[in-house]
Each structure stands twice: as structure tokens, then as C-alpha cells.
Amino acid sequence: DIQMTQSPSSLPASVGDRVIITCRASQSISSSLNWYQQKPGKAPNLLIYGASTLQSGVPSRFRGSGFGTDFIFTVSNLQPEDFATYYCQETFSGSRTFGQGTRVEI
């Protein structure tokens, strides 16, 4: 199975900040990477697919980039509702491995 290494595991931040999360695949996954937001007690919510395409209805302050093995997820001008846990997930192989998650907290 492909391994996904996501960092950091937690990220202290304030409203208005820009936060950056990285995700590295153990082998090339082309642009087959999704990013999700999850809030406590809720199912994950797809934010970005294909490494950089914003899901419909997702604010433009969320951005993804990268190709191959290294990917970056950015939230600009952090809003109160953005404090949550974020996960990357590869969709290249037969498995759909997730990164370990990044908790963005005040």
C-alpha cells in the first residue's frame, strides 16, 4: 500500500492566519490526491480533489497544489469555522490511504 505522510500533526493558528499543511506520498501518485476537512462528530467533507481542484461550494481561501509525491494544502485568511482537522488521501492506487491528519487549533 502507498504510505501518506502528513505534517504537521497539529497547527496552532489564529483567525486571519495562513496555514500550510504538507502531504508526501511514498511513491508517485500523479495528481490523485484529495483534501478533506473534518469537524468533531461529523463525516469528512471534501474540499479539494485532483490535488488542486476546488470542490463546488468550497471557499477560494482553500488551495491545493503539488504533483507526484509532494503536495501542499493552504488555507488563507483563516476563519473561525476553519478550525478543524484536515486529511489528505491518495486515490491513485487500489487503496485510498489517508494521511495522519492535521488539527488546526486556536
Place this chain on the structure above:
Amino acid sequence: QVQPVQSGAQVKKPGSSVKVSCKASGASLSHYNINWVRQAPGLGLEWMGGIVHISSPANYAQKFQGRLLINADESTSTAYMELRSLGSEDTAVYYCALEYGGKVDFWGQGTLVTVSS
């Protein structure tokens, strides 16, 4: 728009099995890849396995090989996940998640499975 609806919470004894269902409401399951993901209390998301097409064999994460069974019934648009030989470490919320074109954007509400003696 498809909406996966999962079966309710269950409490199981160690060593037993659990079966969770996921019924697609609003569209046929045959249009989607079917994924099963779990989340233990306080931990991250873990992909367990999935079906690329409703009639194709399932792929399983190595960790679950041999004790996980995923299948689906096209006639009822329902997917199933059965996990055997349960231990306390299997206590988790189990999600089905439907995927189309690499977008995993339809998630069930989650099913809490508690393994306790």
C-alpha cells in the same frame, strides 16, 4: 444527488463479527466506487477497503486482509461491510463513502461499533 444511509450503532462481543450496511438513496450504487473508512475514538481516518465497481471484487487494506468482507447488492443499491474476529481496537465509527472520478464526496452518517465484553 446520492445520499448513503448507514445502519445503526451496534455493540459486539470480542471475537464476534459485525455487519454494517450502506444504502444509496437518490441514485444507483452502480455509478460509484464504494469505500469503507473507519475512525477510532480520537484517532484519524483509516481506509479499510472498497469496490471499484459494484460487481467487481473488493480491494482491502493489508491490515484487514482475511477478516474483512465488502460486497454490494445492485438490486437494492446497498453495500455491506463485515468485519470478523473483533477486538477492542475495532471500536470505531465506520463510514461508507461513495466515489466518482476520484472525488470521494458522498459520505454516510457513520455507524458506531463498540466492542466490549
